[in-house]
Amino acid sequence: IAGITQAPTSQILAAGRRMTLRCTQDMRHNAMYWYRQDLGLGLRLIHYSNTAGTTGKGEVPDGYSVSRANTDDFPLTLASAVPSQTSVYFCASSEPSRGAEQFFGPGTRLTVL
Amino acid sequence: DAKTTQPPSMDCAEGRAANLPCNHSTISGNEYVYWYRQIHSQGPQYIIHGLKNNETNEMASLIITEDRKSSTLILPHATLRDTAVYYCIVRVFYGGSQGNLIFGKGTKLSVKP
Numbered sequence: 001i002a003g004i005t006q007a008p009t010s011q012i013l014a015a016g017r018r019m020t021l022r023c024t025q026d027m028r029h030n031a032m033y034w035y036r037q038d039l040g041l042g043l044r045l046i047h048y049s050n051t052a053g054t055t056g057k058g059e060v061p062d063g064y065s066v067s068r069a070n071t072d073d074f075p076l077t078l079a080s081a082v083p084s085q086t087s088v089y090f091c092a093s094s095e096p097s098r099g100a101e102q103f104f105g106p107g108t109r110l111t112v113l
Numbered sequence: 114d115a116k117t118t119q120p121p122s123m124d125c126a127e128g129r130a131a132n133l134p135c136n137h138s139t140i141s142g143n144e145y146v147y148w149y150r151q152i153h154s155q156g157p158q159y160i161i162h163g164l165k166n167n168e169t170n171e172m173a174s175l176i177i178t179e180d181r182k183s184s185t186l187i188l189p190h191a192t193l194r195d196t197a198v199y200y201c202i203v204r205v206f207y208g209g210s211q212g213n214l215i216f217g218k219g220t221k222l223s224v225k226p
Contacts, residue, residue, distance in 0.1 A: 004156075033213055043157070045213040058213060090156050100147055100204055102214060104156030 002026065004105035006091050012111045013081050021076040021108050023091030031094045032074040033058075033102065034066060036087040043090065049074055050096070081112045116140070117201045122221045125195075131188040133220050135201030138182045143205050146177060148186045149214070150197040157200065157216070160186065191224045198222070 007022045025032065034046040045058030049068040063085060065077045074093075078085055091105040118136040125131040137146065148160040161168055161175045163184070168175045174187040188195055200219040 035213075042218060043214070043216045048213060092156070099162065100145070100202075100214065101159045101162070102157075104158070107154070107156050 004091055004093055004103055006089075006105040006108050008108060009106070010109040010111075012113065013078075015082055015112055016080050019078045019081055019110070021078075021089055021091075021110070023074045023076070023105060024072050025074075025091075025093040025103070026072065027093060027095075027103065028071055029093035029095045029103070030071070031096050032068065033092045033094075034064070034074070034076045035090045035092065036060065037090060037107075038087050046076065046089075081110075083112045086110060086112045116203050116215075117217055119199075119201055119217065119220045121218065122223070124223050124225060125188075125191045127193060127224055127226050128190055131191040131195065131222055131224070133186040133188075133199050133201075133222065134183065135186070136183045137201070137203045140181050140203050141205075144203045145205070146175065146181075146184045147202045147204065147214070148173070148175065149200045149202065149216075150195075151200070151219070152194075152197040157214075160199075191222075193224050193226065196222060196224045 004025045030051045033048045035043040037043045044060050046064050047066040049055045052068050052071045055066050089108045092102040094102040145162050145164050147162040149157045151157045161173050163175045177184045198219040198221050200216050
């Protein structure tokens with residue numbers, strides 16, 4: 001692994017189902033982020049984690065939860081998916097002491113029907 | 114809201130320099146200028162950042178005006194693979210508890226043969 005990986009690449013999901021998007025980084029970065037990108041709205045922060053064991057809410061956290069059990073993994077869970085959560089989801093990581101350079105994963109395209 | 118203003122789109126001939134402007138008239142003294150780009154369907158990619166001095170790396174050059182109210186990203190020899198949306202972002206070096214990036218609409222650069 002080099003950088004950030006996300007899984008799955010894409011997913012079609014029935015409304016009401018539970019879904020976990022996975023994100024793994026191998027750079028030992030302390031901070032990790034989840035963004036969603038919607039046409040015309042740009043990227044918006046969902047949740048973040050400054051370090052393992054801590055998480056925080058971003059701009060659009062409702063309907064999503066995260067956990068940070070270790071440095072490398074930062075899964076995003078949709079407890080009960082709704083069509084408005086159809087989006088492209090990007091995970092990112094950074095080492096805050098080195099500035100705001102963030103490394104992004106390839107994204108997960110999620111469609112909720 | 115994004116604190117930057119960029120033209121929505123620009124064209125550039127392959128092999129020529131691409132000069133992408135960004136206005137950030139309300140930038141604070143401790144805020145840096147960051148540039149990212151997003152190639153279609155991929156995650157955003159860090160390009161370069163600077164505080165007040167001009168910066169150059171293997172990807173691009175960043176020219177910041179003396180009053181720091183505007184900057185220009187220069188791709189010295191644009192290729193077709195540089196076709197992307199380019200985002201100019203201003204923020205402090207260490208972003209505090211959230212540390213997220215606020216992406217505006219960016220400039221869609223089209224490099225033409």
